[in-house]
Amino acid sequence: MPEIVIDIKNTLIILTAVVHLVLGLLVLRQDRREKPNVLFSLLELSLLSWAISMVFYRSAETVEASLWWVCVLYASAIFIPWVFIYFVDAFSGKKLFTKFWQHIIVAGFPFFLLKSIVLDKTFIQNVLFTTREKIIIFNNSLHLLYALYISGYFLFAYIILFYAYKASSGIKKIQLKYILVGTLVSTIIGAGTNLILPLFGIFALNWVGQVAISILAIAITYAIFKHSLLNTKLIAIELFTALIIFVLLVDIFFANTPRELFSKMGILIAVAFFGKLIVNSALKEIESREQIEKLAKDLQTANDELARVSQAKSDFLSIASHQLKTPLSIIKGYLSLITEGSFGRLTKKMKDPLQRIYISNERLISLVEDLLNLSRIEDGRMKYDMAKANLVEVVTSVYEEFKDQAKQRNIKFIWKPTKTPVFSNIDKVKIRNVVFNLVDNAIKYTEQGSIAITLKTENGKVLVEVTDTGIGIARDHLDRLFAKFTRLSDGNRNFAISGFGLGLYITKLIVKDHNGRIWADSPGLGKGSTFSLELPLG
Structure with missing residues (x-):
């Protein structure tokens, strides 16, 4: 084996070889089960062999040694495009080579050239x-x-990459772009210096391809790691650490005294140890980031x-509510006509059932109206007719409606x-519905005792309070009282009250749109409750 000549050219090639070694191991370590990763590692092995054989060829001092290493050099280069085609096929997902005869054809040319270089020795005649x-x-x-x-x-391979790039999207398109551009640049340089110029007898630049091809390796590595900046950070750290260790290792051979030798070995060990710690730290950071990204993606999904x-x-509630409202309104109209005697005189025996039907139909209309209001508010379609209104009149009209009940x-x-x-400044109809809902709930959930409505002004606000002596509200239920589909319970039995539990939720949304507040308070179960409505004066 010839003694290695350390000049600028060989140094660049050796550094490139270290890059290939690190990238190949790095990608293979990421996931050995992935076919593109394994093929890339084989590609890096070919590039590593190609680079190292160039160093030994340039260092050889005899014709025999030069012939040996130039054969290794050209034999190593044969594997590069061969493995590259399989890598591109696997990474792009094209799967073009599925039949045995296809593999035979792909392998035919490289085997023939390998035979002429290694066995027949007819390819290279002399140095x-x-x-x-x-x-x-x-x-x-x-x-x-x-x-x-x-x-x-x-x-x-580039035709496969180009069509895969055109057909892809998202992160895959970005990955294929990096492979296409990065490898194209390096192969153009390598083909020019290592293929075309030697055809004309120019060998002064035949070492440039070994250095330029590192662009191919870095571009593919960057794509394999899914365009992640943190993974790129890890690649940079590992490459930098490996290069420092390599330089320190080479420097050991230039030690002049045992003391200097042990000193340089100590520095090498320390750098290797701390470099390993830094790489592990970056790896943990990447793993944490990937877990967070996965959780964020799952949460977004x-x-x-x-x-x-x-x-x-x-959409269903909106459509269903609209479809229900029309027939219920028609039923209400006919029931009104029947009870008024428009279709003939009614007996007392007929009036009571019809009255119960009318009340049940009114209840259904109220439920449907709640669903429609919910749909309008949540979709932002609720319209308000804002105007200056007297809240005393609004509360009085509600009081008059519930007085007899x-x-x-x-x-x-x-x-x-x-x-x-x-x-x-309010939508009078909708705020009346809010007060109506509060009083209606108070009567529903109060079996005996009293219900009081008060109205007062303070600090530029008007406060309407509805206080009852009903079943009360448990303290831990107050926070979710204004949520959708929430029903009150006295802890022992549920009142037979109709509704979906939407009334308070809708009133809260309406009050919020009026820049007001609504809340409830209760000493506890069986001790009554107070519902408060606050609106700005104006």
């Missing part, structure tokens, strides 16, 4: 030493075939699905209107 560079004497026909093989296989389901639900249930109903009007 001439000159004052500047060695001149390689080829069999011209075989050298031309060799050049066509290298360029043809790379061209075929779940959120998208929830949004889709919620939208489907809202409270009397029938023996509930003391209290409302003392203020003598002066209290104005606020």
